[in-house]
Amino acid sequence: MSIPLLKSELKSNSKIIVLFLAVITLYAGIITAMYDPELGAGINELAKSMPQFFAVFGMKNPGTTLLDFLNNYLYGFILILIPFIYIILMCYKLVAKYIDKGSMAYLLNTHYSRTQIILTQFIVLLVGLLILICYATGLIIFVSNLMFTGEMEIAKFLLINLGLLVLEIFLSSLCFLFACLFNELKFSIGLGAGLGMFFFLIQMLSQVSDDIEFLKYFTPLTLFSPENIIKYDIRSFMCLGVLLISAVLFWVIAMEKFKKRDLSL
Known part of the structure; x- marks a missing residue:
């Protein structure tokens, strides 16, 4: 790993991380504050009247507890999608942009090996991802304790966020692999972003009707199940x-392919 490169990339991308922290603050903070134990029954009735609409966003069973509320309104869609968008953007900035503009050769023209360079870039991606998820976890716990003292089941909530982190590591490794494989942005970024959005679409469709529920077996997002984790x-x-092992496999393939690529100017 290259410590100077690590520090440089973290500094240059700090504004992006701050931007995503602001987005998480907006969504996670407001939605957590919206929880109302007395409103839970009403939301359940509304969900029964519009089951397909709620099901699309993973809100088929809104529940009545704070943890159920957060599971359905944050961890069913929003807090999976926001880090994924960050992953796509960072894969572009950390790998695809360098390769597309031919400037990756300048990074490699140092005393650091290809393995050290690409490992550093991946660590930058993971550090930002860890910051986002840890911040979301801390923010929600803070707001919950401030407004709904004693209602948050901390141990179960932490497990959910650990599962979310594993899922995002899987998605980051997958997108990072494509960024390392191709020169053209439409493939290096387009394939990762497109496949990820395809996963989201398939998951949403699988929740709409029992007739197409089998579609859930065609998306790895199904492997992250907050309701079963708790x-x-x-x-x-x-x-x-399975997600974690797959992530390691994708990373190993990405590293090996990157080491053998022609990255001349």
Whole structure:
């Protein structure tokens, strides 16, 4: 790993991280503050009247507890999508942009190896991702304790966020792989972004109707199940293990392909 490059990339991309922290503050802060135990029953009735609309965003069973509320309104869609958008943007800035403009050769024209360079770029991506998810976790716990003292089940909530981190690491490794494989942006970024959005679309469609529920088997997003994680379902933890192993595999392939690429000016 290149420490100077790590510091430089973190500094140059700090504004992007701050921007995404602001977006998370807006959504997570407001939605958490909107929780009302007495409103839960009303939301459930509304969900029953418009089941397909709520199901599209993973809100088929809104529940009545604070944790159920957060599961459905934040961890069913919003807090998965926001870090994913960050991943796409950073894969462009950390790898695809350098390759597309031919400036990756300048980075490699140092005493650092290709492995060290690409490892550093991936660590920058993961550090930002970790900051986003840790911030969201801390913010929601703070707002919950401030407004709904004693209602947050901290241990279960932390497990949900650990699962979210594993899912985002999987998505980041997948997108990073494409960024390392191709020269043209329409492939290096387009394939990762397109495949990710395809996963989101398939998951949304699978929740609309029982007739097409089988579509959930065609998206890895299904492997992250907050409602099963808080039940300590062993299968949900095994699914997270599959995501983590896949992420490591994608990263190894990305590194090996990057080491063998022609990256001349």
